[in-house]
Amino acid sequence: MEQPPGYVDSRYPSHVCRLRRALYGLKQAPRAWFHRFSTFLLATGFSCSRADSSLFVFSKGADLIYLLLYVDDIVVTNNNSALLDAFIGKLSKEFSTKDMGSLSYFLGLEAHRTSSGLFLSQAKYAHEILQRAKLVDSKPVSTPMVVARHLSTDGPDFDDPSLYRSLVGALQYLTITRPDLAHAVSAVSQYMHKPSLCHFQAVKRILRYIKGTLRYGLSFTPSSSCNILAYSDADWAGCPDTRRSISSYAIYLGDNLVSWRSKKQPIVSRSSCESEYRALASTAAEVKWLGHLLRDLKVTSSSSLILLCDNQSSIFLATNLVSHNRSKHIELDYHFVRELVASRELRLQYVPTNLQLADILTKSLGRPAFIFFRSKLCVQDSQTLGLRGGITEDQDKDQDQD
Structure with missing residues (x-):
């Protein structure tokens, strides 16, 4: 740092400022700010989520407060308005804050409350x-x-x-x-x-x-179920240059889409069964993480996680340990799907291709199929919601x- 004009001491022209507090623009500023803010939250009774370090949860009896932090933008929600007002009062005393009211705009995302959600x-x-x-x-x-x-x-x-x-x-x-x-x-x-x-x-x-x-945007509606349902799919050798497959997943919490992905696989698969099996592994990892996140949010699921796939060979490969010769070339880290199935944490089920919702994330589709799957992904026109x-x-x- 250079001293600003007027602060230079003629006796010590080569001296510089000594930094006592992190400022905006410095590399260590985000870490120092997060440490300062998280220390206050932990002292207030919050706990930091192990699944997402930006999420803090306060739980006392039936009362819950969720706080999501992104740099200096904060989203807070809870199920007890009096408790929330008390917390915001403590937060305002500790930091210079501005209450923007009900969530309407956050990091470029527009949020609208509707009659349905x-x-x-x-x-x-x-x-x-x-x-x-x-x-x-x-x-x-x-x-x-x-x-x-x-x-x-x-x-x-x-x-x-x-x-x-x-x-x-x-x-x-x-x-x-x-x-x-x-x-x-x-x-x-x-x-x-x-x-x-x-x-x-x-x-x-x-x-x-x-x-x-x-x-168009993403709609969320209240759901009585908190069960996780995942769709996994792959387009074998979908890349004409590298012949790598395209894997995808769409994961629902109740009736709402909460996670999705479309990505080229890192290595070439020798068969469609292998590409689908690798897609199952990446989907299972995401489902496992969502399960940890729900536990941090104090949300309990009433049943095991269900993963739907339209390739029966990959389902057989994940559920039958006898098929060792067919999978000895696949890396061991993909076989953790078998452990999840064996421990009954994960259930694999077959779904026909015409109902495979993750199909829209692996390849380009015709207009009728695209519109059908788009509606199933909870993507709607705001005009239809008023x-x-x-x-x-x-x-x-x-x-x-x-």
Whole structure:
């Protein structure tokens, strides 16, 4: 650090400031702030979640307080308003805080309370991406990718790779409330180092799809069940360049989608059974983590975790220890699925392909199948829920004309 003008001592011109407190912009500032804030919470009676270090839980009898911290943005909720008011009073005495009221906007996510539950969207953020790409007036399409299309490294290079990386990076954050975009965004993200013209055309199609679904978001409704239901799927050798498979999962807590993923597997699979088995392993790991998170939230599940797969060979491989010769080449860390099944923590069940909800996260689908699976992922139009917030009047006019 350099001394600001007026603080330089003529007797000691080479002296510098001694840092006594962490300031914004310093590398150690986030760690120092988190330590300061977490120390206060732990002294107040909170406990830090082992599954998520940003989550703090206060539990006393039937009273619960959940606090989620992201740098200096805080979300607090509980089941006792008097207890919450008392805690906010303590928090205000310790730190300089500003109560923003009921949750409406957090880290670019728009939250709306509806008659049926909660609706999360990023309409404003999506519109800003369209403005950056100059596609606000583009013609919408019904799906984010061409049916049965796989991107490859072939084709002429795109002349503005910085624009490509900027748009794809913004789309990655948009998938927080748009699981229907997960596979398409994952596909274009694999060519950030050297995008071609066809890759940019794929990005433009995603943006045209967003133009027609600008108000869409993720809906959550109250559910009497707290059971975890997971769908696991894989597209064997889905990458034409490396012949690696695409694995995906969609995990539900009750009737609500809480976790999803679409990602290329790290190594090549020799069969569709092997690729599905590796997808089962990654899904089981996520399900196991969600189970730990629910325990930290003091939520109990009444039954074992259920994992649905549309490949009977991989189910047999995970439940039958006799099939050693068929799996001796698979790494041992994937076989922890067998232990979960043997201990009855996890139940594997077969689901037909036409009901495999994770299929939308592994490949590009036709319009009827895509719309069907999109609705099952709890992705809805805000207009159907009676909401019109988060979009300007000009955007509303554009949508009405479309």
